[in-house]
Amino acid sequence: MPLISKYNRPVPRYTSYPTVPYWQEQIPEQERWLSAINRRMEENEEVSLYVHLPFCEKLCTYCGCNKRITKNHSVEHPYIEAVLAEFRIYLRGLKRRPRLKELHLGGGTPTFFSPAMLGHLIDGILEHVDVAEDHSFGFEAHPNSTTFEHLETLAARGFRRISIGIQDFNPEILRIINRDQSEEDVTRTVNDARALGYTSINFDVIYGLPTQDQRDIIYTVNKIREMRPERIAFYGYAHVPWVSPGQRAYSEKDLPQGRDKWNLYATGRDLLEEAGYQDIGLDHFSLPEDELSKAHQSGRLHRNFMGYTTADSPVTIALGCSSIGDSWDMYVQNEKKVETYQQIVLVEDRLPIIKGHELTESEQKVRRHILNLMCQGYTEWKAETMRCEALERAVLQWNDMATDGILVRSPYRVEVLPAGKPFLRNVCLPLDDHYWNRQPQNTTFSKAI
Numbered sequence: 490m491p492l493i494s495k496y497n498r499p500v501p502r503y504t505s506y507p508t509v510p511y512w513q514e515q516i517p518e519q520e521r522w523l524s525a526i527n528r529r530m531e532e533n534e535e536v537s538l539y540v541h542l543p544f545c546e547k548l549c550t551y552c553g554c555n556k557r558i559t560k561n562h563s564v565e566h567p568y569i570e571a572v573l574a575e576f577r578i579y580l581r582g583l584k585r586r587p588r589l590k591e592l593h594l595g596g597g598t599p600t601f602f603s604p605a606m607l608g609h610l611i612d613g614i615l616e617h618v619d620v621a622e623d624h625s626f627g628f629e630a631h632p633n634s635t636t637f638e639h640l641e642t643l644a645a646r647g648f649r650r651i652s653i654g655i656q657d658f659n660p661e662i663l664r665i666i667n668r669d670q671s672e673e674d675v676t677r678t679v680n681d682a683r684a685l686g687y688t689s690i691n692f693d694v695i696y697g698l699p700t701q702d703q704r705d706i707i708y709t710v711n712k713i714r715e716m717r718p719e720r721i722a723f724y725g726y727a728h729v730p731w732v733s734p735g736q737r738a739y740s741e742k743d744l745p746q747g748r749d750k751w752n753l754y755a756t757g758r759d760l761l762e763e764a765g766y767q768d769i770g771l772d773h774f775s776l777p778e779d780e781l782s783k784a785h786q787s788g789r790l791h792r793n794f795m796g797y798t799t800a801d802s803p804v805t806i807a808l809g810c811s812s813i814g815d816s817w818d819m820y821v822q823n824e825k826k827v828e829t830y831q832q833i834v835l836v837e838d839r840l841p842i843i844k845g846h847e848l849t850e851s852e853q854k855v856r857r858h859i860l861n862l863m864c865q866g867y868t869e870w871k872a873e874t875m876r877c878e879a880l881e882r883a884v885l886q887w888n889d890m891a892t893d894g895i896l897v898r899s900p901y902r903v904e905v906l907p908a909g910k911p912f913l914r915n916v917c918l919p920l921d922d923h924y925w926n927r928q929p930q931n932t933t934f935s936k937a938i
């Protein structure tokens with residue numbers, strides 16, 4: 490397939506636009522960020538809350554997330570106190586009482602924390618907010634540390650969604666990526682979650698792990714078919730050893746690349762579709778009865794830093810180290826180092842913002858087009874409000890892509906074809922003014938496939 494060689498180059502994942510490497514130099518002021526949130530909340534007091542819980546007991550060598558490895562659980566208490574202190578700083582600055590629509594505990598490993606500590610965290614948040622009737626609360630679970638008590642504690646506080654890190658089911662692959670997890674751990678977590686009333690279970694799975702081959706993907710997808718989680722995040726392994734030195738633990742020669750990696754993806758996708766999962770766009774599959782599939786069909790899909798969601802993008806307040814907040818016209822990111830984060834919040838009593846970006850009007854339009862492509866597979870600009878300069882360059886490049894058969898063009902419209910779905914990131918690239926003004930060094934983004 491020649492398309493692979495043409496499109497398999499470093500491309501941003503577009504979890505944000507502009508992407509983080511192109512954010513402004515200056516650090517945004519706390520007051521500016523608070524007024525951006527307040528402005529947004531004047532129209533809609535709903536809030537999406539993300540809490541980053543960075544600790545893990547053991548390093549999975551492929552991991553590209555912001556995490557801290559330790560077996561010392563005395564870190565739990567000061568960290569939770571810092572998160573609650575950070576939330577209180579927000580509450581002081583907000584003009585309205587938030588109505589909590591989404592709550593997501595990400596990591597690192599939220600289940601590193603004891604159930605009691607997580608209960609304390611959630612209670613400390615819920616006491617200051619109203620909860621939206623159609624709220625969606627979820628957390629990331631490591632199968633080897635998720636107990637019945639964790640699931641029970643969070644279910645009692647309104648959690649109905651759980652995302653389980655699987656990566657691969659083959660014990661040999663798990664050994665190579667230094668991951669302690671058994672099939673029994675996963676089955677137990679899934680069964681307990683279902684028994685406790687969780688309605689949406691997600692599995693994170695990765696293709697392209699070191700030494701992973703067709704048999705591993707088939708084996709893994711067959712296990713998925715048996716357990717039937719509502720959603721699958723099927724990620725391509727991102728090799729970024731300059732950010733995640735743990736990835737130097739294995740030889741690059743063992744990484745499936747190019748056509749081999751593509752075939753792993755294609756096999757996984759075909760088997761998932763055969764089992765009734767729908768491809769809803771970049772990396773994500775879901776069963777037709779799941780909210781995500783329904784939102785996809787009715788055009789209500791939204792995408793944020795954590796993947797796809799169904800909400801109409803309320804403001805995201807992000808707590809914890811390295812978290813990213815988003816008011817649609819502004820992003821901020823928190824200090825990444827645990828100790829510095831805690832010092833700023835607990836001692837200096839201010840928000841730990843270390844970078845951010847205020848979007849210009851044209852950046853907001855580009856962001857809208859990228860979201861449309863990622864969430865609906867098409868975008869349009871007949872309306873004056875959707876026009877921006879970036880489209881002039883984009884249209885030229887899209888016309889070329891149309892001849893490759895990955896998208897169709899019509900006046901004021903571009904639509905990605907099924908054959909183009911794996912190249913969604915490439916279809917967004919022509920819109921990225923920052924990228925074309927200043928092309929990055931090779932060590933910024935991971936490859937498309």
Ligand SMILES: C=Cc1c2[nH]c(c1C)Cc1[nH]c(c(CCC(=O)O)c1C)Cc1[nH]c(c(C)c1CCC(=O)O)Cc1[nH]c(c(C)c1C=C)C2
Nearest residue numbers: 501502504505508509553554596724727729794933934935
């Ligand atoms: C739980 C771990 C997380 C994963 N992604 C994120 C978290 C917290 C959120 C995230 N992902 C990226 C950014 C940077 C934002 C941007 O530039 O727009 C954030 C905040 C993008 C990203 N993700 C990975 C890499 C290498 C990059 C940057 C470069 C690029 O755009 O390619 C690796 C990676 N991390 C996660 C996944 C699923 C993943 C790759 C598939 C989890």
Ligand SMILES: C[C@H]1O[C@@H](n2cnc3c(N)ncnc32)[C@H](O)[C@@H]1O
Nearest residue numbers: 551552553554654693724725726727
């Ligand atoms: C949160 C999820 O992110 C995925 N994840 C973490 N690191 C990487 C990487 N380097 N490449 C691809 N996916 C990754 C895992 O599947 C994890 O469960």
Ligand code: SF4
Nearest residue numbers: 545548549552596597
């Ligand atoms: S994959 Fe999960 S458990 Fe493993 S190091 Fe990364 S955050 Fe921790």
